[in-house]
Amino acid sequence: MADIQRRKKADGEVRWDVRYRDEARKQRKRSFARKVDAQHFANSVETDLTRGEWIDPIKMILAGRASLAAGDDRDVIQEIAEAATLEAIAAVRCLDPSRVETEALTRPGAEELREVFGSATPRANDTSFGVGFAPLSRVEELALEIERRLLAETRLRAESPIGEDIKLMLVREQSSLRLTVATAMLAGFVEDRATYDEAVDHVRGMATQAAREAGFESPHVDVNAADRPGGAVYLTLSGTSAECGDDGQVGRGNRLCGSITPMRPMTMEAYAGKNPCTHVGKLLSITAQAIARDCAALDTVRSAECMLVSQIGAPVSRARAAGVRLDAPESARQALRDEIRSIAEAHMAALPELWREIVSGEAP
Secondary structure (H helix, E strand, C coil), X not given: CCEEEEEECCCCCEEEEEEEECCCCCEEEEEECCHHHHHHHHHHHHHHHHHCCCCCCEEXXXXXXXXXXXXXXXXXXXXXXXXXXXXXXXXXCCCCHHHEEEEEEEECCCHHHHHHHHCCCCECCCCCEEEEEECCCHHHHHHHHHHHHHHHHHHHCCCCCEEEEEEEEEEEECCEEEEEEEEEEEHHHCCCHHHHHHHHHHXXXXXXXXXXXXXXXXXXXXXXXXXXXXXXXXXXXXXXXXXXXXXXXXXCCCCCCXXXXXXXXXXXXXXXXXXXXXXXXXXXXXXXXXXXXXXHCCCCCCEEEEEEECCCCCECCCCCEEEEEEECCHHHHHHHHHHHHHXXXXXXXXXXXXXXXXXXXXXX
């Protein structure tokens, strides 16, 4: 959005400066002698930015190690990459598939790792670890609930200005809660600054209501905190930050629980985009989360954390180290030991077949 400022020169002349950001988000300025001319120019800038044009496509790159052919099909990886891209962008209602380019930059893996993958008993292709915890805290549940409500609005209202790119940061200090919400607004459904501000207020109201329902009476909510009065705002054509030069890659985003939880045990291993048969960073993350969930469901257990460590070349079902930490009465821990061991052993024994649940969508 354009911002008009009055400026007085050293000789006393008054100028009217229009500051705005172009399609590349670069700061621009144009000066006028009359305020009316400055206002007309500002209106034209806002119209152009609201209309918007695609200049360069978004590029999605599939990198890593994979077989480059299946039988006689030599283009299988590119076909998979393009199909996966179409499936992903289908969830973004204003992102035209023709505006996204997909490129597969995969190469065959090392010979010894291909042998690990092809063995009769699946063997770990890495020395790695997985962690899990349960249950989610009140703040963690709230973050997921706010995201669910905002995404539900994008599906229920075809002309909702809220984009699918939603980022949340929640910080609790005793009973107080501060939320920062970033939502990529859709320029096609925002007529002017007033409409944009209404959309921001609506998002703020939804987040505030959800926080109050979760037991936080006076939450502080900031929405699109980088916006400036009369200045640039968070407007996009697609409803994502990808078009503005932002980039993302597997491993930087949400953990298996659906959010990034720095106050919890975490692993930087990505569970998305990895092979579901021998990549233990993926498999142990899913299994550790399942073990923690089942342990936390036991009587007298308030919460549980699970850590699993693998060793390259060993069967995926054989952990190099495993541990479960409980928040439970001291008097109950000894009685729970055998039950906890049984839960962990059952999940580890099922690990060689976990890939079936992953491929079918039953597991994350």
